[in-house]
Structure formats: C-alpha cells, structure tokens
Amino acid sequence: GAVVSQHPSWVICKSGTSVKIECRSLDFQATTMFWYRQFPKQSLMLMATSNEGSKATYEQGVEKDKFLINHASLTLSTLTVTSAHPEDSSFYICSAEGIRTDTQYFGPGTRLTVL
Amino acid sequence: SQQGEEDPQALSIQEGENATMNCSYKTSINNLQWYRQNSGRGLVHLILIRSNEREKHSGRLRVTLDTSKKSSSLLITASRAADTASYFCATGGSGGYNKLIFGAGTRLAVHP
Numbered sequence: 439g440a441v442v443s444q445h446p447s448w449v450i451c452k453s454g455t456s457v458k459i460e461c462r463s464l465d466f467q468a469t470t471m472f473w474y475r476q477f478p479k480q481s482l483m484l485m486a487t488s489n490e491g492s493k494a495t496y497e498q499g500v501e502k503d504k505f506l507i508n509h510a511s512l513t514l515s516t517l518t519v520t521s522a523h524p525e526d527s528s529f530y531i532c533s534a535e536g537i538r539t540d541t542q543y544f545g546p547g548t549r550l551t552v553l
Numbered sequence: 554s555q556q557g558e559e560d561p562q563a564l565s566i567q568e569g570e571n572a573t574m575n576c577s578y579k580t581s582i583n584n585l586q587w588y589r590q591n592s593g594r595g596l597v598h599l600i601l602i603r604s605n606e607r608e609k610h611s612g613r614l615r616v617t618l619d620t621s622k623k624s625s626s627l628l629i630t631a632s633r634a635a636d637t638a639s640y641f642c643a644t645g646g647s648g649g650y651n652k653l654i655f656g657a658g659t660r661l662a663v664h665p
Contacts, residue, residue: 442595444595470651472652472653474655479660480657481641481655481656481657481658482596482641482655483655484652484653484654484655487652529593531595531596533596533653535651540583540584540586540601540603540645540651541586541598541601542586542598542651542653543598544588544595544596544597544598545595546594546595547593547594547595549593
C-alpha cells in the first residue's frame with residue numbers, strides 16, 4: 439500500500455516550452471501533496487504544498503507563476519514548469535500525505551532536462 | 554530553507570559493520586523521519602519517531618531522538634552492500650500539515 443507514482447519519469451524539452459509532471463497516489467487518498475526539487479548530490483528542497491481544492495502554498499523564493507500547481511482531486515496533483523530554461527533542469531519529486539497520517543510517501547521522481 | 558544538518562556527509566564501511574548517522578535540527582518539531590534514496594531514485598520511508606519518543610526500532614534500524622539537544626541518530630546494524638544509498642532526516646513541523654524540512658543527507662557506501 440501507499441504507492442505514489444509520477445509521470446513522466448524523465449523528460450527532455452527545449453528552452454521556452456512548458457512541461458507538466460503528474461503525481462498520483464495510487465491506493466490512498468491524499469489531502470496534501472508536496473513538491474520538491476533536488477539538484478545533483480544535494481538534498482530535497484520543498485517548493486510548494488498542495489491541498490486538494492485550494493491554492494498551493496509556495497516556499498519563499500519559488501516563483502508561483504513559473505511553477506504552476508494544481509491539486510484537482512484527492513489522488514492527483516500536477517506541477518507545470520512554464521517557459522522552462524536550462525536552470526530549471528533538476529530532479530522533481532512529489533510526496534503525498536494520507537488522511538490522518540504523518541507519513542509522507544514519495545514518488546519515484548521526474549528528471550527534467552531543458553536544452 | 555534546510556533545517557537539518559547531518560553528519561557525516563559521507564560514510565564508507567565494510568559489510569557487517571554498523572553505520573551511524575546523525576542529524577541535528579534547529580526548531581521545535583512534531584516528528585522526525587528518516588528516508589533512504591538510491592542514486593537517482595525516489596525516497597523510501599524508513600522510520601518516523603515522534604517528539605515524545607526517545608527510541609524506535611525497525612528491523613536492523615534503530616533511531617534515537619533527543620529533543621533537548623535537537624538531534625537524532627540512525628543506526629544500521631550488520632550493514633549490507635544493498636544498504637548503499639543516501640540517507641536523509643526530515644523534520645515535521647508542529648503546526649498544520651506535516652511540512653518536512655530535509656537535512657543535507659549522508660551518503661553511505663557499504664563495501665562487500
């Protein structure tokens with residue numbers, strides 16, 4: 439149980455294009471999902487917290503117009519990197535927190551490469 | 554911003570030896586969690602310890618928490634080559650949803 443999937447697992451795109459990453463909780467309902475980014479050999483940095491049916495809460499320094507988050511259902515959150523640039527290349531990981539639990543379950547990550 | 558600091562940053566041991574990783578944090582917490590990450594992969598949840606707990610075991614894992622020193626340790630006993638990974642501690646806040654703040658991580662290499 440408690441499986442979180444991400445799609446796609448990797449994506450390569452041209453500078454200026456937008457990329458959408460999906461995060462799904464497969465066997466549980468997640469009222470809250472989190473989006474992180476991770477640069478090589480570094481730790482995870484929380485980008486934003488997404489609650490079902492409401493606007494996401496972004497961490498300081500994260501551009502909300504660049505990283506659009508939608509949490510339309512209890513099993514799906516999406517992160518759209520708009521007008522991607524090479525510096526947006528990173529490993530993006532989502533996590534989902536079930537109802538009445540403190541444990542976050544992480545997706546396998548999406549590696550974004552912007553050329 | 555990152556809250557936790559972990560040491561050592563890297564640890565290299567032989568199979569069968571024990572591995573100890575430490576984590577320090579700065580603010581009050583509701584819980585502290587340890588995760589493992591294999592290279593280029595997602596995170597696997599290992600263990601959660603709440604602020605009112607001092608020690609917790611799970612298989613070959615032992616986690617301690619000292620809230621007075623704002624520190625935690627993860628002990629892996631009888632290590633195996635398959636334990637090679639990065640290990641992160643993450644602190645959960647005391648208000649609202651459980652926003653996790655990750656430490657810098659320890660890269661563990663276990664040699665056969």
